[in-house]
Amino acid sequence: MHHKEKHAFEPKIIAFVCTWCTYAGADLAGTSRMQYPANVRVLKFPCTGRIDPVFILKAFQQGADGVLVSGCHPGDCHYIAGNFHARRRFAAFRKLLEFVGVDLGRLQFSWVSAAEGGKWVEMVTDLTERVRGMGPMREFKELGLEEQWSGAIDTPELREAYDSI
């Protein structure tokens, strides 16, 4: 038995994965009895192509400290090209997140195939440790609570932007 270290902060990690590759890879990690931190919650999609960037925002807003998006390797998509659309979509989305000030260390995109149980474990462990080091993500949660456009956050910049619409 490993000696388990107790941490002051346990990050919440939400993973959006495709059924065919990464979900199956995570299943393989299970059947191989590999061990990894219990911080991750997995949401299954048919394909990474189905994953709307809004879900990532929603996850952060809901208190996720890290988000993982993973599907089939390029070329291996069960739906021919869904992961290519996802790749392009997330490349643009990352820029946007960076622009609004989110530390991209909290968001991991990767490819994990059905055969890569070990890679799944490695990725979840790394992301958990990294996010643990970064501390809790509060910004989106607070924004979500305070209703961004209701005027509850009242800065001159926001007001100006709001009035100009």
Added chain:
Amino acid sequence: MSRIGVFICHCGENISRTVDVERVAAQVGTLPGVAFSTDYKYMCSDPGQGLLKKAIQEQRLSHVVVAACSPRMHEKTFRKAVESAGLNPFLCEMANIREHCSWVHEDRDEATAKAIEIVGMMVERVKKNRVLPTITVPVTKRSLVIGGGIAGIQAALDIADAGHEVVLVEREPSIGGHMAQLSETFPTLDCSQCIMTPKMVDVANHPRIKLYTYAEIEHVEGYIGNFQVTVRKKARSVDEDKCTGCGVCMTKCPVKKIPNKFDQNLGMRPAIYVPFPQAVPNTPVIDRENCTKFKTGKCGVCQKVCGPGAVDYEQEDQLIVEPVGAIVVATGFDLYSIEEKPKGSAIKGYGEFGHGKIPDVIDGMTFERLASASGPTGGKILRPSDGREPKQIVFIQCVGSRAREKGISYCSKICCMYTAKHTMLYHHKVHDGQAYVFFMDARTPGKSYDEFWRRSIEEEEAVYIRGMVSRLYQKGNKIVVMGSDIAVGVQVEIEADMVVLATAVQPQKGADTLAQKLGISYDKYHFYSEAHAKLRPVECATAGIYLAGACQGPKDIPDTVSQASAAAAKVMTLFAKDKLEREPIVARVREAGCVGCFYCQKVCPYGAVEEKEIRDRQGNLVKVVAYVNPGVCGGCGTCQATCPSKSVELDGYTDEQIVAMIESL
């Protein structure tokens, strides 16, 4: 208000060992909308499913969550159970608390807390699930078989004998595969050609088998029951309908010295050739790379001598579309060639044991050709370097295989047995010769296998040395093999005349590219993955595609033939119905919101999005919206994530369902 039933499985002890299942049941029982929650030792068993059905009826449940193993394992089982209790199967969801929880965490409190959250998430999701009607699609009762080795031949014959048409596609100019190259087969020592070639002829003569040789799969579209496969029939430069197979072209071809791949490059062939005399079809192919006519424009001898006028230099590749309902993949194996390292290969250990440098260091398949009566030496065991008979021969086992540090950790399964056979064949042909075998373990699990292996030692005088070879070098016309005998604890040095390496079995080259065309998964060695290692060993996770033979993992002939017949049986099961029920996970357009931008059409990989005109009662065009053809839709949901007005939804994965899951966390 929904009345959700939650059923927590112990999975024997697989879940309950780490997850406190009673606590999970008690905790999720308090969630709003949950009317009933319980735990049981084996939910998937008959009493477990009975309990589920009884609860649905007695508790008047509206939705069900089964917290157990991965949905990839038992989703179908539980959805069927739910259906038999009178609920729509899509009102049942599985929470994966085994593969994603109890098996990957050790801390009981942590795992229990996680399990509660996973179940809670699925409870929120299932509340938003809608009744989905099953979609039925017609089944095209024709099958494609990829690969014409023994696996593909067996599968094709079985399916065709059952009365269905088969399209058999083989990359090489002839069917037969590796089995046609073998000399004699273990454990009975019957001649491989004698049992193989009649089957090849059966294929050629079968009224329901359409054979494409020298052809490859170009493109695959569609889904179970309804695939559209484009086959590229490479230009043979010989008209198959006119050719009589007389062989005059081959004897008259002035280019004669091209190494024959079928003979492991030991024998020679002309530029217009059949790979071996028993080839099926017996129609030659012009190897355009080596043909003088194609290289310089001069020659044309074969065309002049061909009586029926079958030689056609102008012939081009043909693309043929074949509609099929099922696909059997039987692309087989190749031996790990350690001669040179292919680009990008993760495998180390190329050039080991002088392979490729010392001419008399050969692999197992080359030995097969030497021992074969139809081989380049007429069945005599002779050294490739000088044609002399080797008097001392060393066999080295596990070359490449079971060597994690070199990149291949698996056992190639067939080498122990074929090496035992090689020592016997050698002893039968070179009476005064001595065979030595360096081995790690002898693996002989199979009917009459161990008896066969023992015979090679006890009656055929092969000397087995337990230990690996450390070094091997050429000394004059001998090969010095240095190794250790760990059973006795001494160093061994043998001056051999020939060395045979039992190199690792690998999938055929291009296995990954084909997998990508088919949309099936493969492991890190590029062996194709079956849907379940034990219970669904011949099906792919992709519906309608089945596996046969060594493309799935190293296999001997009996195992290959069994799997091929099993795959054929699966195809026949599919073809037993006229209509097929498919998962109703398809996209649907909300026409009121659709603005007709057709971004969805651009991203749809299946071409399932059509244009639909909306007209008023007078017949005036109001607008053009998108329409998803449910028969063609693959269910990836890329359209939904792309739609700017959120007017297309993937049933079973709606925004509402996903947001409900995120919000539960």
